[in-house]
Amino acid sequence: MSKMVPVPSNSIIPERDLDKIPVLETKHLGIDFGGLTAVEDFNLTIGRTEIAGLIGPNGAGKTTVFNLLTKVYQPTRGTILLNGTDTANLNAVQVNKAGIARTFQNIRLFSNLTVEDNVKIGLHNSVNSGMFSSILRLPRHWKSERAAHEQALDLLSIFDMQDLADHEAGALPYGAQRRLEIVRALATNPSLLLLDEPAAGMNPSETAELMENIRKIRDTFQIAIMLIEHDMNLVMGICEGIAVLNYGKIIAKGTPSEIQNNPQVIEAYLGKQKEG
Amino acid sequence: MNLLLNLINGISLGSIYAIIALGYTMVYGIAKMLNFAHGDVIMVGAYICFCTVSYLSLPPAAGILLAMLVCTVLGIVIERLAYKPLRSAPSLAVLITAIGVSYFLQNAALLIWKSDPKVFTSVVDGWPGLTLFGGQLRISAVTIVTILANIVIMIALTLFTGKTKMGKAMRAVSEDKGAAQLMGINVNSTISLTFAIGSGLAAIAGVLLCSAYPTLMPTTGSMPGIKAFTAAVLGGIGSIPGAMLGGILLGVIEIFAKAYISTQLSDAIVFAVLIVVLLIKPTGLLGKKINEKV
Numbered sequence: 001m002s003k004m005v006p007v008p009s010n011s012i013i014p015e016r017d018l019d020k021i022p023v024l025e026t027k028h029l030g031i032d033f034g035g036l037t038a039v040e041d042f043n044l045t046i047g048r049t050e051i052a053g054l055i056g057p058n059g060a061g062k063t064t065v066f067n068l069l070t071k072v073y074q075p076t077r078g079t080i081l082l083n084g085t086d087t088a089n090l091n092a093v094q095v096n097k098a099g100i101a102r103t104f105q106n107i108r109l110f111s112n113l114t115v116e117d118n119v120k121i122g123l124h125n126s127v128n129s130g131m132f133s134s135i136l137r138l139p140r141h142w143k144s145e146r147a148a149h150e151q152a153l154d155l156l157s158i159f160d161m162q163d164l165a166d167h168e169a170g171a172l173p174y175g176a177q178r179r180l181e182i183v184r185a186l187a188t189n190p191s192l193l194l195l196d197e198p199a200a201g202m203n204p205s206e207t208a209e210l211m212e213n214i215r216k217i218r219d220t221f222q223i224a225i226m227l228i229e230h231d232m233n234l235v236m237g238i239c240e241g242i243a244v245l246n247y248g249k250i251i252a253k254g255t256p257s258e259i260q261n262n263p264q265v266i267e268a269y270l271g272k273q274k275e276g
Numbered sequence: 277m278n279l280l281l282n283l284i285n286g287i288s289l290g291s292i293y294a295i296i297a298l299g300y301t302m303v304y305g306i307a308k309m310l311n312f313a314h315g316d317v318i319m320v321g322a323y324i325c326f327c328t329v330s331y332l333s334l335p336p337a338a339g340i341l342l343a344m345l346v347c348t349v350l351g352i353v354i355e356r357l358a359y360k361p362l363r364s365a366p367s368l369a370v371l372i373t374a375i376g377v378s379y380f381l382q383n384a385a386l387l388i389w390k391s392d393p394k395v396f397t398s399v400v401d402g403w404p405g406l407t408l409f410g411g412q413l414r415i416s417a418v419t420i421v422t423i424l425a426n427i428v429i430m431i432a433l434t435l436f437t438g439k440t441k442m443g444k445a446m447r448a449v450s451e452d453k454g455a456a457q458l459m460g461i462n463v464n465s466t467i468s469l470t471f472a473i474g475s476g477l478a479a480i481a482g483v484l485l486c487s488a489y490p491t492l493m494p495t496t497g498s499m500p501g502i503k504a505f506t507a508a509v510l511g512g513i514g515s516i517p518g519a520m521l522g523g524i525l526l527g528v529i530e531i532f533a534k535a536y537i538s539t540q541l542s543d544a545i546v547f548a549v550l551i552v553v554l555l556i557k558p559t560g561l562l563g564k565k566i567n568e569k570v
Contacts, residue, residue, distance in 0.1 A: 093457055096457075096459065101458075101459075102458060109455075110447065110451045110455070112447065112451060113447055117447075120441070120444060121444060124444075148441075184459065
Protein backbone atom coordinates (compact mmCIF):
# COMPACT_ATOMS: atom_id res chain seq x y z
CA MET A 1 0.00 0.00 0.00
CA SER A 2 2.45 2.64 -1.07
CA LYS A 3 0.73 5.89 -1.67
CA MET A 4 2.33 9.08 -2.82
CA VAL A 5 2.69 11.39 0.11
CA PRO A 6 2.70 15.08 -0.71
CA VAL A 7 6.20 16.23 0.02
CA PRO A 8 6.63 19.62 1.68
CA SER A 9 8.40 22.08 -0.54
CA ASN A 10 11.24 22.46 1.95
CA SER A 11 11.96 18.74 2.08
CA ILE A 12 15.37 17.20 1.56
CA ILE A 13 14.13 13.61 1.52
CA PRO A 14 16.17 11.32 -0.72
CA GLU A 15 14.31 9.96 -3.72
CA ARG A 16 14.08 6.35 -2.53
CA ASP A 17 11.97 7.44 0.47
CA LEU A 18 9.63 9.73 -1.40
CA ASP A 19 6.73 7.27 -1.63
CA LYS A 20 6.79 6.40 2.08
CA ILE A 21 5.41 8.26 5.06
CA PRO A 22 8.33 10.28 6.47
CA VAL A 23 9.70 8.99 9.76
CA LEU A 24 9.65 12.48 11.20
CA GLU A 25 7.85 15.62 10.28
CA THR A 26 7.92 18.74 12.46
CA LYS A 27 5.70 21.73 11.82
CA HIS A 28 6.43 25.13 13.33
CA LEU A 29 8.09 23.47 16.30
CA GLY A 30 9.27 25.92 18.93
CA ILE A 31 10.10 26.30 22.60
CA ASP A 32 10.55 29.25 24.93
CA PHE A 33 12.48 29.22 28.17
CA GLY A 34 10.97 32.07 30.11
CA GLY A 35 11.23 34.99 27.73
CA LEU A 36 13.94 33.40 25.61
CA THR A 37 12.96 31.66 22.41
CA ALA A 38 15.42 28.78 22.07
CA VAL A 39 13.94 27.16 18.97
CA GLU A 40 11.56 28.86 16.58
CA ASP A 41 9.51 27.67 13.62
CA PHE A 42 11.47 24.45 13.16
CA ASN A 43 10.17 22.62 10.09
CA LEU A 44 11.93 19.46 9.03
CA THR A 45 10.97 16.26 7.28
CA ILE A 46 13.13 13.16 7.42
CA GLY A 47 12.66 10.20 5.10
CA ARG A 48 12.35 6.55 6.18
CA THR A 49 15.98 5.63 5.60
CA GLU A 50 17.58 9.04 5.37
CA ILE A 51 20.76 10.11 7.11
CA ALA A 52 20.13 13.71 8.06
CA GLY A 53 22.48 16.22 9.63
CA LEU A 54 21.73 19.09 11.96
CA ILE A 55 24.56 21.58 12.14
CA GLY A 56 25.09 25.07 13.40
CA PRO A 57 27.32 27.18 15.64
CA ASN A 58 27.53 26.47 19.37
CA GLY A 59 24.39 27.45 21.23
CA ALA A 60 22.26 27.42 18.10
CA GLY A 61 19.72 25.09 19.71
CA LYS A 62 20.66 21.76 18.14
CA THR A 63 20.53 19.68 21.32
CA THR A 64 17.33 21.51 22.29
CA VAL A 65 15.79 20.16 19.08
CA PHE A 66 16.79 16.63 20.16
CA ASN A 67 15.33 17.28 23.59
CA LEU A 68 12.07 18.42 22.00
CA LEU A 69 11.86 15.38 19.74
CA THR A 70 12.49 13.00 22.67
CA LYS A 71 10.15 14.96 24.96
CA VAL A 72 12.78 15.86 27.52
CA TYR A 73 11.18 19.27 26.95
CA GLN A 74 7.56 19.76 26.01
CA PRO A 75 7.35 22.01 22.93
CA THR A 76 5.75 25.40 23.45
CA ARG A 77 4.46 25.45 19.88
CA GLY A 78 4.10 23.23 16.87
CA THR A 79 3.64 19.55 16.15
CA ILE A 80 5.90 16.55 15.85
CA LEU A 81 4.68 13.72 13.63
CA LEU A 82 6.49 10.45 14.19
CA ASN A 83 5.68 7.93 11.45
CA GLY A 84 2.67 10.08 10.69
CA THR A 85 1.36 10.13 14.29
CA ASP A 86 1.25 13.21 16.48
CA THR A 87 3.39 12.79 19.61
CA ALA A 88 1.81 15.70 21.50
CA ASN A 89 0.42 13.47 24.25
CA LEU A 90 3.40 11.19 24.67
CA ASN A 91 6.05 11.43 27.38
CA ALA A 92 9.73 10.52 27.06
CA VAL A 93 9.16 6.81 27.72
CA GLN A 94 6.29 6.60 25.25
CA VAL A 95 8.21 8.47 22.55
CA ASN A 96 11.00 5.95 22.94
CA LYS A 97 8.52 3.10 22.56
CA ALA A 98 7.02 4.86 19.54
CA GLY A 99 10.41 4.76 17.86
CA ILE A 100 12.87 7.52 18.74
CA ALA A 101 16.15 6.61 20.42
CA ARG A 102 19.10 8.85 21.09
CA THR A 103 22.63 9.22 22.35
CA PHE A 104 23.94 12.11 24.40
CA GLN A 105 26.49 14.84 23.82
CA ASN A 106 28.17 14.08 27.14
CA ILE A 107 28.03 10.30 27.42
CA ARG A 108 25.30 9.10 29.75
CA LEU A 109 25.87 5.37 30.02
CA PHE A 110 24.94 3.45 33.16
CA SER A 111 28.61 3.32 34.09
CA ASN A 112 28.26 0.91 37.04
CA LEU A 113 26.48 -1.67 34.91
CA THR A 114 28.24 -4.04 32.55
CA VAL A 115 28.34 -3.41 28.82
CA GLU A 116 25.85 -6.21 28.25
CA ASP A 117 23.48 -4.91 30.93
CA ASN A 118 23.54 -1.47 29.37
CA VAL A 119 22.35 -2.99 26.11
CA LYS A 120 19.78 -5.05 27.99
CA ILE A 121 18.38 -1.87 29.55
CA GLY A 122 17.72 -0.80 25.98
CA LEU A 123 16.06 -4.14 25.30
CA HIS A 124 14.01 -3.69 28.49
CA ASN A 125 10.65 -3.32 26.83
CA SER A 126 11.09 -6.29 24.56
CA VAL A 127 12.24 -8.72 27.27
CA ASN A 128 9.04 -10.00 28.73
CA SER A 129 9.72 -11.98 31.83
CA GLY A 130 7.68 -10.76 34.77
CA MET A 131 9.04 -10.16 38.24
CA PHE A 132 7.64 -13.36 39.66
CA SER A 133 9.04 -15.64 37.01
CA SER A 134 12.37 -13.86 37.43
CA ILE A 135 12.49 -14.27 41.19
CA LEU A 136 11.26 -17.83 41.05
CA ARG A 137 13.60 -18.53 38.13
CA LEU A 138 10.87 -20.12 36.04
CA PRO A 139 11.81 -21.63 32.65
CA ARG A 140 10.17 -18.67 30.96
CA HIS A 141 12.65 -16.41 32.70
CA TRP A 142 15.63 -18.38 31.44
CA LYS A 143 14.25 -18.47 27.93
CA SER A 144 13.73 -14.73 27.68
CA GLU A 145 17.03 -14.05 29.49
CA ARG A 146 18.87 -16.20 26.95
CA ALA A 147 17.11 -14.47 24.10
CA ALA A 148 18.07 -11.06 25.54
CA HIS A 149 21.66 -12.21 26.02
CA GLU A 150 21.94 -13.32 22.41
CA GLN A 151 20.25 -10.20 21.12
CA ALA A 152 22.59 -8.03 23.18
CA LEU A 153 25.66 -9.81 21.80
CA ASP A 154 24.28 -9.52 18.28
CA LEU A 155 23.89 -5.79 18.67
CA LEU A 156 27.32 -5.42 20.23
CA SER A 157 28.84 -7.24 17.27
CA ILE A 158 27.93 -4.27 15.04
CA PHE A 159 30.89 -2.51 16.59
CA ASP A 160 32.80 -5.71 17.25
CA MET A 161 32.32 -5.22 20.99
CA GLN A 162 30.96 -8.63 21.98
CA ASP A 163 34.20 -9.47 23.82
CA LEU A 164 33.69 -6.50 26.11
CA ALA A 165 30.23 -7.67 27.24
CA ASP A 166 31.29 -8.37 30.82
CA HIS A 167 33.28 -5.16 31.32
CA GLU A 168 31.94 -2.35 33.42
CA ALA A 169 30.70 0.34 31.03
CA GLY A 170 32.38 3.16 32.93
CA ALA A 171 35.78 1.50 32.54
CA LEU A 172 35.68 1.42 28.73
CA PRO A 173 37.84 3.76 26.68
CA TYR A 174 36.09 6.89 25.50
CA GLY A 175 35.50 5.79 21.91
CA ALA A 176 34.06 2.47 23.03
CA GLN A 177 31.68 4.28 25.39
CA ARG A 178 30.40 6.37 22.49
CA ARG A 179 29.88 3.22 20.43
CA LEU A 180 28.13 1.48 23.32
CA GLU A 181 25.73 4.38 23.63
CA ILE A 182 24.75 3.89 20.00
CA VAL A 183 24.25 0.15 20.57
CA ARG A 184 22.11 0.82 23.64
CA ALA A 185 19.95 3.23 21.66
CA LEU A 186 19.62 0.71 18.82
CA ALA A 187 18.48 -1.91 21.33
CA THR A 188 15.25 0.02 21.91
CA ASN A 189 14.35 -0.79 18.30
CA PRO A 190 13.96 2.76 16.96
CA SER A 191 12.77 3.92 13.57
CA LEU A 192 14.67 7.17 14.08
CA LEU A 193 18.07 7.26 15.76
CA LEU A 194 19.30 10.60 17.04
CA LEU A 195 23.07 10.91 17.50
CA ASP A 196 24.29 13.91 19.45
CA GLU A 197 27.89 14.59 18.36
CA PRO A 198 28.84 10.94 17.81
CA ALA A 199 32.36 11.81 16.66
CA ALA A 200 33.19 14.23 19.49
CA GLY A 201 36.64 13.43 20.83
CA MET A 202 37.41 10.83 18.18
CA ASN A 203 40.56 10.86 16.08
CA PRO A 204 40.33 10.94 12.25
CA SER A 205 40.64 7.18 11.78
CA GLU A 206 37.98 6.51 14.45
CA THR A 207 35.75 9.08 12.77
CA ALA A 208 36.18 7.40 9.40
CA GLU A 209 35.24 4.08 10.96
CA LEU A 210 32.23 5.67 12.64
CA MET A 211 31.02 7.06 9.30
CA GLU A 212 31.15 3.61 7.80
CA ASN A 213 29.30 2.19 10.79
CA ILE A 214 26.55 4.79 10.69
CA ARG A 215 25.93 3.87 7.08
CA LYS A 216 26.04 0.19 7.97
CA ILE A 217 23.49 0.68 10.74
CA ARG A 218 21.16 2.49 8.39
CA ASP A 219 21.48 -0.23 5.76
CA THR A 220 21.10 -3.14 8.20
CA PHE A 221 18.23 -1.79 10.26
CA GLN A 222 16.61 0.30 7.52
CA ILE A 223 16.10 3.21 9.88
CA ALA A 224 16.53 6.95 9.66
CA ILE A 225 19.42 8.61 11.45
CA MET A 226 19.68 12.25 12.38
CA LEU A 227 22.94 13.53 13.75
CA ILE A 228 24.33 16.66 15.31
CA GLU A 229 28.00 17.02 14.50
CA HIS A 230 30.73 19.59 14.27
CA ASP A 231 33.05 17.39 12.20
CA MET A 232 32.27 18.67 8.71
CA ASN A 233 34.03 15.77 6.98
CA LEU A 234 31.61 13.41 8.66
CA VAL A 235 28.54 15.54 8.04
CA MET A 236 29.33 16.24 4.41
CA GLY A 237 30.47 12.66 3.89
CA ILE A 238 27.40 10.75 5.04
CA CYS A 239 24.42 13.08 5.35
CA GLU A 240 21.97 13.12 2.48
CA GLY A 241 20.13 16.13 3.78
CA ILE A 242 21.42 18.84 6.09
CA ALA A 243 19.64 21.52 8.06
CA VAL A 244 21.58 24.47 9.44
CA LEU A 245 20.42 26.03 12.68
CA ASN A 246 21.42 29.48 13.92
CA TYR A 247 19.88 31.32 16.86
CA GLY A 248 17.13 28.68 17.05
CA LYS A 249 16.04 29.07 13.43
CA ILE A 250 16.72 26.98 10.37
CA ILE A 251 18.69 29.21 8.03
CA ALA A 252 19.35 26.68 5.30
CA LYS A 253 18.33 23.22 4.19
CA GLY A 254 19.66 21.10 1.40
CA THR A 255 22.15 18.56 0.15
CA PRO A 256 25.77 18.78 1.36
CA SER A 257 26.92 20.61 -1.77
CA GLU A 258 24.07 23.11 -1.54
CA ILE A 259 24.89 23.81 2.09
CA GLN A 260 28.59 24.24 1.44
CA ASN A 261 27.91 26.97 -1.08
CA ASN A 262 25.16 28.75 0.83
CA PRO A 263 26.29 32.30 1.68
CA GLN A 264 24.07 32.46 4.77
CA VAL A 265 25.68 29.33 6.20
CA ILE A 266 29.15 30.65 5.55
CA GLU A 267 28.15 33.86 7.27
CA ALA A 268 26.77 32.02 10.30
CA TYR A 269 29.99 30.10 10.72
CA LEU A 270 32.59 32.66 9.67
CA GLY A 271 30.88 35.99 10.06
CA LYS A 272 29.96 38.46 7.35
CA GLN A 273 32.32 38.74 4.43
CA LYS A 274 33.88 42.12 3.93
CA GLU A 275 32.05 44.20 1.38
CA GLY A 276 33.90 44.89 -1.85
CA MET B 277 32.55 -17.05 75.75
CA ASN B 278 30.78 -13.87 76.75
CA LEU B 279 32.60 -12.08 73.98
CA LEU B 280 31.32 -14.58 71.41
CA LEU B 281 27.78 -14.32 72.72
CA ASN B 282 27.90 -10.54 72.56
CA LEU B 283 29.24 -10.72 69.04
CA ILE B 284 26.40 -13.02 67.96
CA ASN B 285 23.80 -10.82 69.63
CA GLY B 286 25.38 -7.80 68.00
CA ILE B 287 25.21 -9.40 64.57
CA SER B 288 21.58 -10.30 65.21
CA LEU B 289 20.61 -6.76 66.23
CA GLY B 290 22.71 -5.48 63.34
CA SER B 291 20.82 -7.76 60.96
CA ILE B 292 17.60 -5.99 61.90
CA TYR B 293 19.26 -2.61 61.33
CA ALA B 294 20.61 -3.88 58.03
CA ILE B 295 17.18 -4.99 56.80
CA ILE B 296 15.71 -1.59 57.70
CA ALA B 297 18.72 0.24 56.26
CA LEU B 298 18.09 -1.50 52.92
CA GLY B 299 14.80 0.38 52.65
CA TYR B 300 16.50 3.71 53.32
CA THR B 301 19.36 3.07 50.97
CA MET B 302 17.32 1.69 48.06
CA VAL B 303 14.85 4.56 48.19
CA TYR B 304 17.69 7.06 48.44
CA GLY B 305 19.48 5.41 45.52
CA ILE B 306 16.45 5.63 43.25
CA ALA B 307 14.42 8.61 44.39
CA LYS B 308 17.33 10.59 45.94
CA MET B 309 15.24 11.24 49.04
CA LEU B 310 15.42 10.28 52.71
CA ASN B 311 12.22 8.53 53.63
CA PHE B 312 12.07 9.27 57.33
CA ALA B 313 8.68 7.57 57.56
CA HIS B 314 10.43 4.27 56.91
CA GLY B 315 10.93 3.57 60.63
CA ASP B 316 7.21 3.90 61.24
CA VAL B 317 6.38 1.43 58.51
CA ILE B 318 8.27 -1.08 60.70
CA MET B 319 5.94 -0.28 63.57
CA VAL B 320 2.86 -0.74 61.36
CA GLY B 321 4.21 -4.10 60.22
CA ALA B 322 4.71 -5.23 63.80
CA TYR B 323 1.19 -4.16 64.79
CA ILE B 324 -0.36 -5.98 61.83
CA CYS B 325 1.50 -9.15 62.75
CA PHE B 326 0.53 -8.69 66.41
CA CYS B 327 -3.18 -8.30 65.54
CA THR B 328 -3.21 -11.28 63.20
CA VAL B 329 -1.63 -13.55 65.77
CA SER B 330 -3.25 -12.25 68.99
CA TYR B 331 -6.74 -11.22 67.84
CA LEU B 332 -7.37 -13.49 64.85
CA SER B 333 -5.43 -16.40 66.37
CA LEU B 334 -3.77 -17.16 63.06
CA PRO B 335 -0.31 -18.77 62.92
CA PRO B 336 2.74 -16.43 62.99
CA ALA B 337 3.52 -17.20 59.35
CA ALA B 338 0.18 -15.71 58.34
CA GLY B 339 0.96 -12.69 60.52
CA ILE B 340 4.27 -12.11 58.76
CA LEU B 341 2.74 -12.48 55.31
CA LEU B 342 -0.13 -10.15 56.11
CA ALA B 343 2.26 -7.60 57.63
CA MET B 344 4.40 -7.70 54.49
CA LEU B 345 1.37 -7.31 52.28
CA VAL B 346 -0.02 -4.35 54.24
CA CYS B 347 3.36 -2.62 54.45
CA THR B 348 4.06 -3.12 50.74
CA VAL B 349 0.76 -1.48 49.87
CA LEU B 350 1.34 1.21 52.50
CA GLY B 351 4.76 1.99 51.02
CA ILE B 352 3.33 2.36 47.52
CA VAL B 353 0.45 4.51 48.76
CA ILE B 354 2.77 6.80 50.77
CA GLU B 355 4.97 7.29 47.72
CA ARG B 356 2.01 8.01 45.42
CA LEU B 357 0.22 10.42 47.73
CA ALA B 358 3.02 12.16 49.59
CA TYR B 359 6.21 11.99 47.55
CA LYS B 360 5.25 11.67 43.89
CA PRO B 361 3.64 15.14 43.69
CA LEU B 362 6.94 16.53 44.99
CA ARG B 363 9.15 14.77 42.43
CA SER B 364 10.47 18.07 41.09
CA ALA B 365 10.26 20.01 44.37
CA PRO B 366 13.37 21.00 46.36
CA SER B 367 14.71 18.15 48.47
CA LEU B 368 13.99 20.05 51.69
CA ALA B 369 10.25 19.98 50.91
CA VAL B 370 10.39 16.21 50.41
CA LEU B 371 12.36 15.75 53.63
CA ILE B 372 9.83 17.71 55.66
CA THR B 373 6.98 15.80 54.01
CA ALA B 374 8.67 12.55 55.04
CA ILE B 375 8.85 13.72 58.64
CA GLY B 376 5.17 14.66 58.37
CA VAL B 377 4.28 11.20 57.10
CA SER B 378 6.25 9.75 60.01
CA TYR B 379 4.19 11.74 62.55
CA PHE B 380 1.00 10.85 60.71
CA LEU B 381 1.74 7.13 60.92
CA GLN B 382 2.65 7.34 64.62
CA ASN B 383 -0.52 9.22 65.50
CA ALA B 384 -2.72 7.02 63.35
CA ALA B 385 -1.27 4.05 65.24
CA LEU B 386 -1.94 5.85 68.51
CA LEU B 387 -5.60 6.26 67.51
CA ILE B 388 -6.04 2.69 66.37
CA TRP B 389 -3.98 0.75 68.89
CA LYS B 390 -3.85 3.22 71.84
CA SER B 391 -0.75 4.19 73.74
CA ASP B 392 -0.46 1.22 76.08
CA PRO B 393 2.42 -1.06 75.15
CA LYS B 394 1.41 -4.39 73.65
CA VAL B 395 3.35 -7.48 74.53
CA PHE B 396 4.42 -9.00 71.26
CA THR B 397 4.57 -12.77 71.19
CA SER B 398 7.70 -13.85 69.40
CA VAL B 399 7.00 -15.41 66.02
CA VAL B 400 9.39 -18.19 66.96
CA ASP B 401 7.84 -18.61 70.42
CA GLY B 402 8.66 -22.04 71.84
CA TRP B 403 11.32 -22.82 69.25
CA PRO B 404 14.42 -24.29 70.84
CA GLY B 405 17.55 -22.18 70.84
CA LEU B 406 21.05 -23.43 70.29
CA THR B 407 23.18 -24.57 73.17
CA LEU B 408 26.88 -24.95 72.48
CA PHE B 409 30.02 -25.76 74.44
CA GLY B 410 28.13 -27.82 77.01
CA GLY B 411 25.70 -25.09 77.99
CA GLN B 412 28.21 -22.26 78.11
CA LEU B 413 26.81 -20.58 75.01
CA ARG B 414 23.07 -20.25 74.60
CA ILE B 415 21.78 -18.60 71.46
CA SER B 416 18.05 -17.91 71.29
CA ALA B 417 15.94 -19.03 68.37
CA VAL B 418 15.02 -15.47 67.42
CA THR B 419 18.71 -14.53 67.19
CA ILE B 420 19.37 -17.37 64.79
CA VAL B 421 16.25 -16.72 62.73
CA THR B 422 17.11 -13.02 62.45
CA ILE B 423 20.61 -13.69 61.19
CA LEU B 424 19.35 -16.32 58.74
CA ALA B 425 16.58 -14.03 57.50
CA ASN B 426 19.14 -11.30 56.90
CA ILE B 427 21.36 -13.64 54.91
CA VAL B 428 18.44 -14.83 52.77
CA ILE B 429 17.27 -11.28 52.13
CA MET B 430 20.75 -10.12 51.15
CA ILE B 431 21.22 -12.99 48.71
CA ALA B 432 17.75 -12.51 47.21
CA LEU B 433 18.23 -8.78 46.83
CA THR B 434 21.68 -9.15 45.30
CA LEU B 435 20.26 -11.61 42.77
CA PHE B 436 17.31 -9.35 42.12
CA THR B 437 19.33 -6.22 41.41
CA GLY B 438 22.08 -8.06 39.59
CA LYS B 439 20.21 -10.56 37.46
CA THR B 440 16.63 -9.54 36.83
CA LYS B 441 15.32 -7.13 34.30
CA MET B 442 13.51 -5.02 36.90
CA GLY B 443 16.58 -4.99 39.14
CA LYS B 444 18.75 -3.73 36.32
CA ALA B 445 16.16 -1.11 35.48
CA MET B 446 16.36 -0.02 39.11
CA ARG B 447 20.13 0.38 38.96
CA ALA B 448 19.80 2.24 35.68
CA VAL B 449 17.25 4.65 37.17
CA SER B 450 19.42 5.21 40.23
CA GLU B 451 22.35 6.15 38.01
CA ASP B 452 20.65 8.40 35.50
CA LYS B 453 16.90 8.91 35.63
CA GLY B 454 16.78 10.96 32.44
CA ALA B 455 18.79 8.55 30.33
CA ALA B 456 16.80 5.58 31.67
CA GLN B 457 13.58 7.29 30.68
CA LEU B 458 14.86 7.93 27.18
CA MET B 459 15.72 4.22 26.93
CA GLY B 460 12.07 3.41 27.58
CA ILE B 461 12.17 2.66 31.31
CA ASN B 462 9.16 3.78 33.30
CA VAL B 463 10.72 5.70 36.17
CA ASN B 464 7.50 6.03 38.17
CA SER B 465 6.80 2.32 38.31
CA THR B 466 10.45 1.64 39.14
CA ILE B 467 10.22 4.03 42.10
CA SER B 468 6.95 2.39 43.21
CA LEU B 469 8.62 -1.01 43.08
CA THR B 470 11.49 0.28 45.21
CA PHE B 471 9.12 1.56 47.87
CA ALA B 472 7.20 -1.72 47.74
CA ILE B 473 10.33 -3.80 48.31
CA GLY B 474 11.68 -1.49 51.01
CA SER B 475 8.38 -1.48 52.90
CA GLY B 476 7.93 -5.23 52.58
CA LEU B 477 11.38 -5.66 54.12
CA ALA B 478 10.45 -3.16 56.84
CA ALA B 479 7.56 -5.44 57.83
CA ILE B 480 9.95 -8.36 58.24
CA ALA B 481 12.29 -6.16 60.27
CA GLY B 482 9.39 -5.04 62.47
CA VAL B 483 8.36 -8.59 63.22
CA LEU B 484 11.94 -9.65 63.99
CA LEU B 485 12.57 -6.57 66.11
CA CYS B 486 9.48 -7.11 68.23
CA SER B 487 10.23 -10.82 68.53
CA ALA B 488 13.57 -9.91 70.10
CA TYR B 489 12.35 -6.88 72.09
CA PRO B 490 8.66 -7.63 72.73
CA THR B 491 7.31 -4.19 73.68
CA LEU B 492 5.17 -2.71 70.90
CA MET B 493 4.16 0.97 70.96
CA PRO B 494 3.34 3.56 68.29
CA THR B 495 6.86 4.95 68.70
CA THR B 496 8.57 1.56 68.50
CA GLY B 497 9.82 2.21 64.98
CA SER B 498 11.41 5.61 65.41
CA MET B 499 14.65 4.76 67.24
CA PRO B 500 15.47 1.64 65.16
CA GLY B 501 14.54 3.75 62.12
CA ILE B 502 17.09 6.42 63.03
CA LYS B 503 19.72 3.79 63.87
CA ALA B 504 19.12 2.08 60.54
CA PHE B 505 19.40 5.40 58.77
CA THR B 506 22.70 5.89 60.58
CA ALA B 507 23.72 2.42 59.42
CA ALA B 508 22.85 3.29 55.82
CA VAL B 509 24.93 6.48 56.00
CA LEU B 510 27.77 4.65 57.74
CA GLY B 511 27.90 2.02 55.01
CA GLY B 512 27.48 4.59 52.24
CA ILE B 513 23.93 5.60 51.41
CA GLY B 514 22.72 4.25 48.09
CA SER B 515 24.85 1.12 48.37
CA ILE B 516 23.15 -2.20 49.18
CA PRO B 517 26.27 -3.99 50.50
CA GLY B 518 26.95 -0.77 52.42
CA ALA B 519 23.61 -1.04 54.22
CA MET B 520 24.44 -4.61 55.14
CA LEU B 521 27.90 -3.73 56.45
CA GLY B 522 26.76 -0.56 58.19
CA GLY B 523 23.83 -2.32 59.87
CA ILE B 524 25.87 -5.19 61.26
CA LEU B 525 28.71 -2.92 62.35
CA LEU B 526 26.27 -0.67 64.15
CA GLY B 527 24.57 -3.60 65.90
CA VAL B 528 27.88 -5.02 67.08
CA ILE B 529 29.13 -1.63 68.30
CA GLU B 530 25.88 -1.03 70.18
CA ILE B 531 25.90 -4.39 71.95
CA PHE B 532 29.60 -4.12 72.81
CA ALA B 533 29.13 -0.60 74.10
CA LYS B 534 26.25 -1.79 76.26
CA ALA B 535 28.20 -4.76 77.57
CA TYR B 536 31.60 -3.23 78.19
CA ILE B 537 31.21 0.54 78.46
CA SER B 538 27.82 1.81 79.55
CA THR B 539 24.21 1.00 78.80
CA GLN B 540 23.21 4.65 78.94
CA LEU B 541 26.02 5.81 76.71
CA SER B 542 25.59 3.11 74.05
CA ASP B 543 23.51 5.24 71.69
CA ALA B 544 25.89 8.16 72.06
CA ILE B 545 28.79 5.88 71.19
CA VAL B 546 26.95 4.57 68.13
CA PHE B 547 26.35 8.07 66.80
CA ALA B 548 29.89 9.14 67.71
CA VAL B 549 31.21 6.33 65.50
CA LEU B 550 29.08 7.67 62.66
CA ILE B 551 30.51 11.15 63.10
CA VAL B 552 34.08 9.87 63.13
CA VAL B 553 33.55 7.73 60.02
CA LEU B 554 31.94 10.59 58.14
CA LEU B 555 34.79 12.91 59.10
CA ILE B 556 37.32 10.48 57.68
CA LYS B 557 35.27 9.15 54.75
CA PRO B 558 32.33 11.44 53.97
CA THR B 559 30.75 9.04 51.47
CA GLY B 560 30.48 6.24 54.05
CA LEU B 561 32.44 3.00 54.11
CA LEU B 562 31.33 1.60 50.73
CA GLY B 563 29.90 4.76 49.20
CA LYS B 564 31.13 5.86 45.81
CA LYS B 565 32.47 9.30 45.20
CA ILE B 566 30.12 11.27 43.05
CA ASN B 567 31.78 13.40 40.43
CA GLU B 568 29.65 16.44 39.84
CA LYS B 569 29.68 17.61 36.26
CA VAL B 570 30.78 21.16 35.80
